[in-house]
Amino acid sequence: MDTSTKTEEIDFAIDESLILVQDRAKTREEIIKKLGGLLQTKGFVKDSYIQAVLERERTYPTGLQAKVAGVAVPHTDTDHVNHPAIAIATLANPITFHVMGSPEDQVPVEIVIMLAVHDAKLVIPILRKVIFILENDQALLKMKNANSKTAIKQAMLDHIQELKEKEKKK
Amino acid sequence: MYKVRIVVVCGSGVAMAMHAAYKLREHLEKEKLYVHIDGSGNNELASRIDNYDMIVSNAQVTVKTDKPIFNAIPLITGMGEKELVDQIIQKVKEIQTAKNSN
Numbered sequence: 017m018d019t020s021t022k023t024e025e026i027d028f029a030i031d032e033s034l035i036l037v038q039d040r041a042k043t044r045e046e047i048i049k050k051l052g053g054l055l056q057t058k059g060f061v062k063d064s065y066i067q068a069v070l071e072r073e074r075t076y077p078t079g080l081q082a083k084v085a086g087v088a089v090p091h092t093d094t095d096h097v098n099h100p101a102i103a104i105a106t107l108a109n110p111i112t113f114h115v116m117g118s119p120e121d122q123v124p125v126e127i128v129i130m131l132a133v134h135d136a137k138l139v140i141p142i143l144r145k146v147i148f149i150l151e152n153d154q155a156l157l158k159m160k161n162a163n164s165k166t167a168i169k170q171a172m173l174d175h176i177q178e179l180k181e182k183e184k185k186k
Numbered sequence: 187m188y189k190v191r192i193v194v195v196c197g198s199g200v201a202m203a204m205h206a207a208y209k210l211r212e213h214l215e216k217e218k219l220y221v222h223i224d225g226s227g228n229n230e231l232a233s234r235i236d237n238y239d240m241i242v243s244n245a246q247v248t249v250k251t252d253k254p255i256f257n258a259i260p261l262i263t264g265m266g267e268k269e270l271v272d273q274i275i276q277k278v279k280e281i282q283t284a285k286n287s288n
Contacts, residue, residue, distance in 0.1 A: 076197035076245065080263050091201075117197070117244040117259050139201040140208075147205050151264035 027142045028100035028133070030172055032165040033058060036105035044113055045070060048090055051103040051130040060101040061132050068092035069130070079113030079123040082150040085160050086123040088113045089146065091131035100142055103130040104168055106159055127159050149175050188285035190278045192223045193231070193238040194258055197245030200225045206261040210242060213271045219278050239281050242274065 034054050041047040052066035069092045078089045110124035129146055133139045149155050149172070158171035194210060196203035203225035211223050226234060231241075232249045241247060244258035254277050260266040 080259070081265065082263050083265055115259075116202075116262070117246070117257060119246075133201075140204045143201045144205050144208065147202070147262055150262065 027138060027145070028102055029060065030102055030104075030169055032169060034060075034101060034103040035165040035168050036103075037163060037165055037168060038108040039105045040108050041105070041111065042109070044073060044088075044111055047105055047107065047111060047128055048073065048130070051090075051105055051128060054103050055101055055130065055132050058101075060097065060099050062096050062098060065092065065096040065132065068096045073113075075119075077114035077116055077119050079115045079125055080150060081115070081123045082153075082156055084153045085127055085156045086110060086113070086125040087127045087129065087150060087156065088123075088125045089129050089131060091133070091143075094134050094136050094139065097132045097134040099132075100134055100138060101132050102146060102172075103132075104128065104159070104172065105130075106162065106168065127156060145176050145179060148179055152178070187220050188282050190219070190221045190240070190281050191238045192221055192240050192242060192274075192278075193234065194223060194225050194261075195228055195231050195241060195243040195245065195247065196225070196258075197228050200227050202244055202262060203227065203258075206242065206244065206258040209261045209267075210271070210274070214275070214278070217275055219275065220282070221278060240274075240277060 048069055049066055055061045069090050072092045073090050080087050105128045107126050110126050112122045113125045115121040115123050133142050152175050155171050155175035159168050162168045194203045194207040207223050207225040214221050228245050235249050240254045242256045242258045247255050256274055260270040
């Protein structure tokens with residue numbers, strides 16, 4: 017696994033090298049391969065990961081309409097992952113994904129957050145942090161409008177920080 | 187008081203189901219409702235469905251059932267979440283009333 021770049025570690029790695037800003041990908045397959053490729057190059061996922069994500073997306077689509085943007089959260093089983101990480105892409109042009117739970121419906125997606133979790137016990141805490149961003153209009157807008165990888169990464173980190181503070185207050 | 191049993195189902199794997207179940211639990215606890223909530227993958231649902239009174243799913247439920255089914259997506263995106271939770275609360279109370287009068 018590539019440990020030469022400094023990655024923020026919360027429960028998972030999040031790093032500029034795993035982020036694409038205003039990417040020009042035109043199809044779901046293209047963006048999934050691009051993001052999966054970043055995760056694979058850095059050793060976070062196995063060679064089987066990309067194919068597994070593509071297949072899963074076909075039967076169990078991950079498109080979701082949040083209030084301020086269409087978001088997709090492609091992922092697959094822990095078998096294909098070495099170390100937990102997320103890869104994020106914002107898209108220059110929305111790409112159509114099918115909707116989670118309603119495969120006949122479509123949603124134009126502008127933000128793709130690809131998840132890689134290696135340990136079944138960690139799926140829930142990691143996924144939760146990420147999925148909660150769908151309700152964080154500010155964070156999604158920051159990502160949508162970001163023109164740098166750092167800004168996108170920061171939006172995610174800020175969101176997670178806010179979440180931690182909210183949970184503490186309970 | 188009858189404990190209404192709810193299963194939250196995700197298309198594949200339990201991850202999303204657990205997140206949605208967590209959120210639903212929070213809502214229903216605020217209402218002080220007497221419920222039991224489990225998360226499940228779609229594949230296991232067929233063998234478990236008899237144990238539950240209602241289903242909240244983010245995928246097409248392929249098991250044949252007369253039990254009430256709700257869409258879990260609002261619990262994940264937050265859009266329409268309040269309306270969904272209100273509907274679930276209604277149904278929970280209905281089921282409890284029906285069971286208590288037996």
